Amino acid sequence: MSNDGPSPDVAPETLAITAGREASGSSLAPALWASSTWESEGLEDAHRRATSVRHGDFYSRYSNPTVRSFEQAMAKLEGAEESLAFASGMGAVASTVFALCSTGSHIVAQRQLYAGTLAFLQGPCRRMGIDTTFVDVATPGAFAAAVEPGRTMLVLAESPSNPRLELADLDELGSIRGPFTVVDSTFSTPLGQQPLAHGVDIALHSATKGIAGHNDATLGVISGEADLLAEIWAYSVLHGATPSPFDALNALRGIRTLGVRTRQQNESARSIAITLADHPEVRAVHYPGLSEHPQHGLATKQLRQYGTVLSFEVADRDTAAAFLSRLCTARVATSLGGPETLVCHPATSTHASLTPAEQVATGVTDGLLRVSVGLEDCADLIADFEHALETPA
Numbered sequence: 228m229s230n231d232g233p234s235p236d237v238a239p240e241t242l243a244i245t246a247g248r249e250a251s252g253s254s255l256a257p258a259l260w261a262s263s264t265w266e267s268e269g270l271e272d273a274h275r276r277a278t279s280v281r282h283g284d285f286y287s288r289y290s291n292p293t294v295r296s297f298e299q300a301m302a303k304l305e306g307a308e309e310s311l312a313f314a315s316g317m318g319a320v321a322s323t324v325f326a327l328c329s330t331g332s333h334i335v336a337q338r339q340l341y342a343g344t345l346a347f348l349q350g351p352c353r354r355m356g357i358d359t360t361f362v363d364v365a366t367p368g369a370f371a372a373a374v375e376p377g378r379t380m381l382v383l384a385e386s387p388s389n390p391r392l393e394l395a396d397l398d399e400l401g402s403i404r405g406p407f408t409v410v411d412s413t414f415s416t417p418l419g420q421q422p423l424a425h426g427v428d429i430a431l432h433s434a435t436k437g438i439a440g441h442n443d444a445t446l447g448v449i450s451g452e453a454d455l456l457a458e459i460w461a462y463s464v465l466h467g468a469t470p471s472p473f474d475a476l477n478a479l480r481g482i483r484t485l486g487v488r489t490r491q492q493n494e495s496a497r498s499i500a501i502t503l504a505d506h507p508e509v510r511a512v513h514y515p516g517l518s519e520h521p522q523h524g525l526a527t528k529q530l531r532q533y534g535t536v537l538s539f540e541v542a543d544r545d546t547a548a549a550f551l552s553r554l555c556t557a558r559v560a561t562s563l564g565g566p567e568t569l570v571c572h573p574a575t576s577t578h579a580s581l582t583p584a585e586q587v588a589t590g591v592t593d594g595l596l597r598v599s600v601g602l603e604d605c606a607d608l609i610a611d612f613e614h615a616l617e618t619p620a
């Protein structure tokens with residue numbers, strides 16, 4: 228058979244092309260299975276389908292063949308036994324936390340988190356008696372020191388983090404015993420890092436971002452050992468953050484070009500970071516690929532690619548507003564990982580739900596701007612940024 232898959236020692240860029248084809252027969256593109264239900268042969272057969280773990284031909288909230296193809300591709304890219312998809316990145320976060328925690332459970336999480344994850348931990352989780360200790364991601368040993376043996380169920384990290392691109396030490400997380408360790412790896416994509424190879428239990432992504440990569444799908448995914456994912460799956464069919472097969476199709480299509488897309492976006496991000504770092508209007512640039520980044524050594528150790536997102540600081544909110552209003556090629560929008568270069572002002576958009584004290588603690592200053600570098604010509608992007616930084620006469 229031609230779709231047996233390559234030997235595991237091929238490059239991840241090759242796996243992105245070859246993976247997730249098990250269910251497609253000789254078709255090179257996956258089929259879109261829109262069906263919500265499958266016919267059984269009778270009582271015994273229906274019983275078997277209803278009581279199997281992740282049975283493919285039963286009911287779409289339990290499993291769907293198009294979603295399964297996406298999950299199989301993700302498992303290959305993460306070097307995992309299994310992957311499990313959700314309706315969104317937040318669906319992945321909420322389902323994983325509620326599957327593994329109960330009232331009285333404790334979570335250790337980093338302070339510098341995606342604002343939705345932070346709001347989820349501080350709102351619904353706290354209301355249900357699940358408390359979180361927040362630690363500083365860049366302080367060595369901080370996660371392990373906050374673990375309370377017997378009570379901490381989950382250690383949750385996000386690396387690189389939003390919006391200042393700080394890194395969690397994946398080896399350190401992977402060596403924590405007791406609680407399950409989860410890394411939100413959205414900002415790196417599976418081509419940038421593989422948390423499971425460092426001993427982490429679950430790699431989590433908002434596939435809405437770089438994986439689907441075209442701003443046309445909303446999807447989340449986790450990867451890890453099959454037994455652990457079966458447990459989370461059993462909860463997830465009740466939680467109901469069920470992925471759409473159409474979005475899984477778009478995400479699988481996105482995976483096919485992940486290698487070339489991230490390569491160009493990484494090169495442009497690095498050039499833009501270098502240009503901005505030299506610009507008199509720019510106070511600071513946050514990008515792990517710059518040698519002045521405080522964690523550049525760790526970045527070089529654990530990232531295959533430094534990433535497609537950077538952030539930088541201008542003097543204040545008015546300067547940031549003027550910059551956004553003068554951009555022509557780049558778009559003012561949240562999200563990341565798509566073909567269009569997107570710029571946002573975290574303090575008033577992605578992190579608007581944080582209190583001023585929380586914004587200070589997470590480094591979301593008034594002059595901070597986040598850039599998701601797209602696929603436009605890099606010289607055009609640099610010209611656009613330089614023009615937008617000029618003080619109007």
Ligand SMILES: *Cc1c(COP(=O)(O)O)cnc(C)c1O
Binds near residue numbers: 341389411
């Ligand atoms: C976008 C994002 C999420 C949430 O994903 P959705 O698909 O929007 O639900 C979680 N974590 C990170 C790091 C993100 O960028």
